[in-house]
Amino acid sequence: MAILIDKYTRVLVQGITGRDGSFHTRQMLDYGTSVVAGVTPGKKGQSLEGVPVFNTVQEAVHETGANCSIIFVPPRFAADAVLEAADARVPLIICITEGVPVQDMIPVYDYVRKQGCRLIGPNCPGLISPGAAKVGIMPGHIHTPGRIGVISRSGTLTYELVYQLTRAGLGQSSCVGIGGDPIIGTKFIDLLELFEADSDTDAVVLLGEIGGNDEETAAEYIAKNMKKPVVSFISGRTAPPGKRMGHAGAIISGSSGTAEAKIEALNAAGVPVGETPPQVVELLMERLKA
Amino acid sequence: MKLHEFQAKEVFTKYGLRIPQGIPAFSVAEVKEAVQRLSQANPSLQKVVLKSQVHVGGRGKAGGIKVVNLSDAEAVSETLFGMDIKGLPVHKLLVEEAINIAKEYYVGITLDRNARKTILMASSMGGVDIEEVAESHPEAIIKVWVDPNIGLTDYQIKQVIYGANLPAESAGFIKALYKIYTENDCSIAEINPLIVTADGQVIAGDAKIDIDDNALFRHSELLSYQDPAEVDPNELDAKAAGLTYIELEGDIGCVVNGAGLAMATMDAVKYGGGQPANFLDIGGSSNPAKVTAAMKILKRKNVKGILFNIFGGITRCDDVAKGIISALDSMGGIDIPLVIRLTGTNEELAREILTAKGINAGSSMTDAVSEIIKLTKG
Numbered sequence: 135m136a137i138l139i140d141k142y143t144r145v146l147v148q149g150i151t152g153r154d155g156s157f158h159t160r161q162m163l164d165y166g167t168s169v170v171a172g173v174t175p176g177k178k179g180q181s182l183e184g185v186p187v188f189n190t191v192q193e194a195v196h197e198t199g200a201n202c203s204i205i206f207v208p209p210r211f212a213a214d215a216v217l218e219a220a221d222a223r224v225p226l227i228i229c230i231t232e233g234v235p236v237q238d239m240i241p242v243y244d245y246v247r248k249q250g251c252r253l254i255g256p257n258c259p260g261l262i263s264p265g266a267a268k269v270g271i272m273p274g275h276i277h278t279p280g281r282i283g284v285i286s287r288s289g290t291l292t293y294e295l296v297y298q299l300t301r302a303g304l305g306q307s308s309c310v311g312i313g314g315d316p317i318i319g320t321k322f323i324d325l326l327e328l329f330e331a332d333s334d335t336d337a338v339v340l341l342g343e344i345g346g347n348d349e350e351t352a353a354e355y356i357a358k359n360m361k362k363p364v365v366s367f368i369s370g371r372t373a374p375p376g377k378r379m380g381h382a383g384a385i386i387s388g389s390s391g392t393a394e395a396k397i398e399a400l401n402a403a404g405v406p407v408g409e410t411p412p413q414v415v416e417l418l419m420e421r422l423k424a
Numbered sequence: 425m426k427l428h429e430f431q432a433k434e435v436f437t438k439y440g441l442r443i444p445q446g447i448p449a450f451s452v453a454e455v456k457e458a459v460q461r462l463s464q465a466n467p468s469l470q471k472v473v474l475k476s477q478v479h480v481g482g483r484g485k486a487g488g489i490k491v492v493n494l495s496d497a498e499a500v501s502e503t504l505f506g507m508d509i510k511g512l513p514v515h516k517l518l519v520e521e522a523i524n525i526a527k528e529y530y531v532g533i534t535l536d537r538n539a540r541k542t543i544l545m546a547s548s549m550g551g552v553d554i555e556e557v558a559e560s561h562p563e564a565i566i567k568v569w570v571d572p573n574i575g576l577t578d579y580q581i582k583q584v585i586y587g588a589n590l591p592a593e594s595a596g597f598i599k600a601l602y603k604i605y606t607e608n609d610c611s612i613a614e615i616n617p618l619i620v621t622a623d624g625q626v627i628a629g630d631a632k633i634d635i636d637d638n639a640l641f642r643h644s645e646l647l648s649y650q651d652p653a654e655v656d657p658n659e660l661d662a663k664a665a666g667l668t669y670i671e672l673e674g675d676i677g678c679v680v681n682g683a684g685l686a687m688a689t690m691d692a693v694k695y696g697g698g699q700p701a702n703f704l705d706i707g708g709s710s711n712p713a714k715v716t717a718a719m720k721i722l723k724r725k726n727v728k729g730i731l732f733n734i735f736g737g738i739t740r741c742d743d744v745a746k747g748i749i750s751a752l753d754s755m756g757g758i759d760i761p762l763v764i765r766l767t768g769t770n771e772e773l774a775r776e777i778l779t780a781k782g783i784n785a786g787s788s789m790t791d792a793v794s795e796i797i798k799l800t801k802g
Contacts, residue, residue: 210641235639236535237609241572243540259737273737273768288684290735294789297735297767314683316537343684346537369687372672372694373703376480380668380683380705382638383537388481388555409695411688412790 136263136308137283137328137335138226138252139202143267146171146200146224148191148207148215150182154230155206158271159185162204165268171198191222202226204260204269212256213238220249227319228269229255236382239317246319253319257382259289259311270311272296280305282418283329285322286341287314287348288381291369291411295341298415307335314343314381322352330360337363337422339414340405342396344370345384349396357403363421366400366407367414368393425635428477430518431649432631435608439600441615442627446520448477455501458519459494470494471522474501478512479654482553486510491522515653523627528617529590530554530565531598532632533605542570542605544580544598546588551617551629564588576602593626594618608646609639658702658721665717667706674699676800677722677730679715681706681739689733692789698797701727706739715747716754728800729761733789736768745774749781761799765792 145162149155150172159182163169169185171194178189188194191203203219205212205228212231219227220242227246234256246253254261260270265279276293278300286292292311299306307329312320322340329335338360342349349368356364371393373379375386386392397407406421408414427435430448437443445465447458455474463469474497476488483489488509492500497519507514528551536543547565549557557564566587568580581598584590597618605613614632621627635646652660662669668683672690676698680686683705690700702722706714722730734744744766752758764785766774771787778785786792 209638233638235609235642236611236636237542237606237639240535240541244572271738276768286684288682290680290682290737290739291684291688293735293737293768294685294688316535317540341684343687348537351538367688369684369691371691372700373687373690374670374672377670377703378637379670379687379703382636384683384687410692410790 136266137325137332138261138308138310139263139267139269141166141168141266143202143269144168144170144198144200145269146173146191146194146198146203147185148173148203148205148219150174150185150187151177151180152206156182158206159183161274162268165274167267167269171200191218191224195222195224200224202269203228205229205231207231209233209235213242216242216253217245220246220251223249223251225251227251227253228258228260229253230258230260230271231255232257234315236316239315243317243319254310255313255318257315258313258318259292261308261310263308264306272309272311276300277309278305280307281334281336282306283332283335283338284309284341285325285338286311287343287383288341288369291341295339295367295411295414298411299339302415302419304415304418307332314383316346316383321348323355326352326355326360326364330362335362337365337418339418340364340366342366342368343381343384344368344373344379344386344393345381345391347390350399353399353403353405356405363418364405365414365417365421366405367411368396368407425637425640425646425650426479427633427635427649428479428516428651429475429631430477430516432633433628435604435633436628436631439604441597441600442625443631444520444523444627444629446518449501449517449519450515452498452502452505455517455519456498459497462519462521463494466521469521472497473520473522474504475518475520476504476507476509476514477516477518478509478514480510480512483509488514512654523619523629524622525619526622527620528629529588529594530557530616531594531601531618532612532614532616533601533610534612536569539569541572544568544570544576544584544602546584546590546598548589554616591620591626597626597628604633608633609636609643610634611636658725661721662704662717666711666714667704667718669721670703672700672702674701675728676796677701677725677727678733679704679706679718679722679730680733681735685733685735689731689789689793692793693731693797696793696797698800701725712743712747712750715744716751719748719751720755723755723758727760729763729796731792731796732764732766733792734766734768736766736771740770741766741768741774742770742777745777745785748783749777761796763792763796763799765789
């Protein structure tokens, strides 16, 4: 049954009447996702493609039983939107917004955790369980249902990899974009644990990039806890140090966060790392045969 | 956004932190004037420090910081103004009174990504690269993590001061530094070295402040610290056009949507034996004007060829195709190889638009990368 979302997930869209919120609500509905409510303050009573709009998350959850929220509000309001969802104890909160001030996210993460909720993102493409539900901005048609789990810090790179997987006949159980910011709600190891326990997942692809040391932590976790095969790709081998490569979190600071250190740690944990996305698919196929 | 030392010290002063007397200078004549003013203020002054103001670490090791007699300041500043430090030309110097140093410490505040908390670090091994201390003497760095709901507490400051053997007066410095860090949305606020002078005074010898770019919208007062001379002109133009662009050494221009794919494209070019000229993310929107801006920047950079790698999601391939056509029209064609890979949203439409103008576009990233390398070799 994949991880985190399935066809029974009841989705709430925060910022549903905005440009991105309305566009992606339609895309999610087209994919078959059960979008049950939207929130835009002051627009209660309106509807979008039949989805009712509410003024507050509390009200939307009370009226519709939404159990997952996806956030499309501008950066300066995003932290408050996450807090509002956590206050209403929405169990799964996905923040798509890019450009949220990093210091805003520190107390937000702390509160989300204390409320017992899970945050994915910010600055992420969301997640999809192909054939069941899409709570994100990824193009649905490149995915196909199957048994490979995908976890990634990036958007389009994930699409590229998924596209290659689909063409190679390898469907996906769930694909999760965890986000490219320095502070994110859910990290590689949280999802590795879920995929390891998921009876519909046979193997995992982990797409990392320069910056931080979450890949190293993931490598340690894999060596200790994972029986399922994991293959990886790390982008930014050619990135110069000290430069923020698009994503706020993708920066080599001093000697930390380099691609080399991540690749070395993953290899030491028995995780092969491809040089290009097609090579990752080849490595995965080898591991699946073995 | 990085602040120069003299800018960071302006911020320090606003928060009541004690710093050496100093004056920024943009020319040899200004250095002369600065020295005069400093010695008027302090008649016993014998030496000044000339500190190059460039956005790189290790300025001292690279020869960018000189302690000189007052009479030598002009001559030495002339050589400093002609210098390049790690590729960055020196346009500004901070002229400071020389401090009689008895002991140097380190105090810094930054984000701990793993703990998802603000971290305060201090060490009695100051004045050197703190990363090196972390490698060689990890036990010499005392760390405390700030609870986001409580903030930095007095007992934590004591833990740090006693733990790292800092002078008691540093408590005020640490409090002020934390205030600077939180009120200005810093990603780093650092004093290295925190100096105890021969006569027992505590003073911030250096100042480092980086601001979180995502938070600049609420710090208009800091925007004047942005230094265009420190940013590559192509990067500035790209920013104005809404692109994320980073200059690299190579000769194969890359135009990609999405940061992760953009990095992976650079890596694939390198892996295939080519040299990427840049990182360029045209972002998630589909504005053809962005594509045009991207091609103009790369053309100006004199690349040997341009590779487009577009995976349409939110970005629509037909909009990128339109951008390519309008860029070619406005540039009067292009005399270097252009290899285009388009997949995803509206790719068929995009291919029609390009084919009508006699331009081919493939759908495989691997093929496109080998093609551009082949066409730009030799």
